[in-house]
Every structure is written in structure tokens, then in C-alpha cells.
Amino acid sequence: MKSSLKIGSVLGIPIRLHITFLLILPLIAFSFAAGPSPFGFSAISDPIMRYALGTIAGILLFACVLVHEVAHSYVAIRNRIKISDITLYLFGGVSSMEEVPRNPGVEARIAVVGPLTSIAIGIACGALLLVTGIPTTTPLGIMIFLMTYLNILLGIFNILPAFPMDGGRVLRALLAMRMPYIAATRWAVFTGKMFAYLLGIVGLFMGLSGIWFIIIAFFIYVAAGEEERSTITSVMLDGVKVRDIMTKAVDTIDSGASLSSCLQTMFQKKHLGYPVLENGRLAGIVTLSDVSKVPETARDSTFVRDVMTRNVITLKPDDDAADALQKISQRRVGRVVVMEGDRLAGIISRTDIVRAIELQGALSKQ
Incomplete structure (x- = not known):
């Protein structure tokens, strides 16, 4: 829904x-x-x-x-x-x-x-x-x-200077003129959370009429935390390209393979999604979820081309890694195919992006 x-x-x-x-x-x-x-x-x-x-x-x-x-x-x-x-x-x-x-x-x-x-x-x-x-x-x-x-x-x-409200964003902008962007975000988020605490306490002392204050405080607190994580992720991926973190050696599956064979490949390779080739060209992508929708008794006679997703989300090697994360999050998929012209150049997964963020964070602390 x-x-x-x-x-x-x-x-x-x-x-x-x-x-x-x-x-x-x-x-x-x-x-x-x-x-x-x-x-x-x-x-x-x-x-x-x-x-x-x-x-x-x-x-x-x-x-x-x-x-x-x-x-x-x-x-x-x-x-x-x-x-x-x-x-x-x-x-x-x-x-x-x-x-x-x-x-x-x-x-x-x-x-x-x-x-x-x-x-x-x-x-x-x-x-x-x-x-x-x-x-x-x-x-x-x-x-x-x-x-x-x-x-x-x-x-x-x-x-009001309570992030992520507009005043909090103005506060972050002013702080960012004097300190690194992530530090400015964290200070702005801190003020937002403190404002949420204060609003919640006021709501508690107002009795039943203060329930709206408590609900608003809760939403401000949660939104501030989410904005902080989103901003840090965006900054950590700044300047990182898809080619820098994608997997270049890509395992593929032929569109004519049976679903039983596809499952066997997934078990052996330990990946849950694969680009599908048809006559040597990208035709779709198949995941464990696609295969699982077919009853076990019908998997020998059902082929990958019958269940694969043909509307494939793709990126180019020179696209920003942040764009890849956005597509993966918005489309709620686990991986995106990387194409260089008509050639399959690689695949990038949510795990690849999370690993890149962790490495960038470790490097920034050195």
C-alpha cells in the first residue's frame, strides 16, 4: 500500500x-x-x-x-x-x-x-x-x-532555530560558514532535539491539552535524527562515483535458464539478484523474490525470462554514488545495474554504498 x-x-x-x-x-x-x-x-x-x-x-x-x-x-x-x-x-x-x-x-x-x-x-x-x-x-x-x-x-x-525546521536550517547555514558542514549539521540537530525535549516537557505539564505539543515534539526529534543521518551520508559520498564502488565482475544469468537452475546459482554464488542476459545483451534482472513467487513444482518448467523484471533501473559509471543510494532507496531495490553504453559495466548494491560510507567515515577520522 x-x-x-x-x-x-x-x-x-x-x-x-x-x-x-x-x-x-x-x-x-x-x-x-x-x-x-x-x-x-x-x-x-x-x-x-x-x-x-x-x-x-x-x-x-x-x-x-x-x-x-x-x-x-x-x-x-x-x-x-x-x-x-x-x-x-x-x-x-x-x-x-x-x-x-x-x-x-x-x-x-x-x-x-x-x-x-x-x-x-x-x-x-x-x-x-x-x-x-x-x-x-x-x-x-x-x-x-x-x-x-x-x-x-x-x-x-x-x-525558530530548531532543526529540521526552517529556522534550524538557517542556523546550520550560519554555522557552516564557520565550521565543517557535518559539524554544523550536528549542532543544528542538537538544538532541534533540545527544542523537542522542551516542547515535550511543556506538553506534559499542560495535561490533556498538551498532547499536541508532545506529538509535535516527537516528530521534530525523529525528523532531526533522520535529517542528520541523511546529511552525513550525502556528505560522506560527496565526490564518490559509481565506478569507484561498483562490483565490476558481475555474475549473470541467461534468460532461458530454468528457475531451478537460477536458484542453484543463487545458492552457489551467495547473491540474491542477477542481471539477465538475452543474446548477450541486458534484458532484465531477476531476484530471489521473483523466483519465490513460483511454486516449487513449477520451477523446472518456468524460465527466468518469465519472471524477471524487464524495466531495469540503470546507472552510468560516472554517476554520483549519492544518486545510486537515492535510486535504491526510492525504488526499494537492493541493487542497480551499471551500464556503459550497451555494455554491462557492473552492479552496485546497498551493501556497496554502506561499505563506502563506513570507509569514508574512517578516513575522515584519521
């Missing part, structure tokens, strides 16, 4: 809704429907209208979060950093960059534009209320007030 659903694209970037968004939207709609004016629609007597307006407010809030993320993405694209997708999660959105901005100035610009955009939306909504004079006791007035209040709150919250 996929964890996110594509709903469209902006600037050529796929926009996705994570399953956590679908879970939180009814809760947000309920909180808006039950909230007192001007923070909610509880004064409206019709319950259906209350929850309808609460749902619309929730959708508008996440639309504003999307604009926040598009602002990040726009500045990233202007600085030649590719964005693979924008995903709306439980507590906001994430613009997935295909590479970590190593220029501190670029990272700071990408990070700060999001909160500034949210604050600008909030100010614009507030100005609309003032200019039009719409009472904040009416449904439209409450809706505009909510967008004013929540966008300004979103901008201020995101600018």
Missing part, C-alpha cells in the same frame, strides 16, 4: 498527500468547528454547517502550507537544485530536494523564504479584514481571521 497519493503538480513538481494528512484533517476540521469565535465556528447553530466550514478551513490551512513549500521549491529551482516532490504530512509539508544545498547562502535563502511567505499570507489576510471591515463573528470573517492568525503563527514557529 502506497503511503502517499499524488494530487497534482506545481512548477513540474509532483504534489502528494501523505496518509497522515488524511488522518489529521478530520481532527483539524473538528477543532475548528468546535472552537469559539473568532478561532472557530461553534457559534453557528447548524452542526453540518459548522463541520463544513471547519473542513474548508482545514483545507485552506494546508493550501497555505503548500504555498509555503512551493516558495522553498521555487528558490531551490532558481539555484539549480532539483525537487523530487512536495508531500503534505501530519504537521506540515516537506519539499524533497535531490541534493543537500552545500552553499550556506543558498540554504539560508531556501529556508527563510518559507516562513516569510507564510507571514506575508497572514498579513495579506489581516489587511483584507481591516480594509473590508468584515466582522470576525461572521463565517467569512472567522475564516479570514483563522488564515491570518495561523499563517503568522506558522511563519513564526518555522523560523
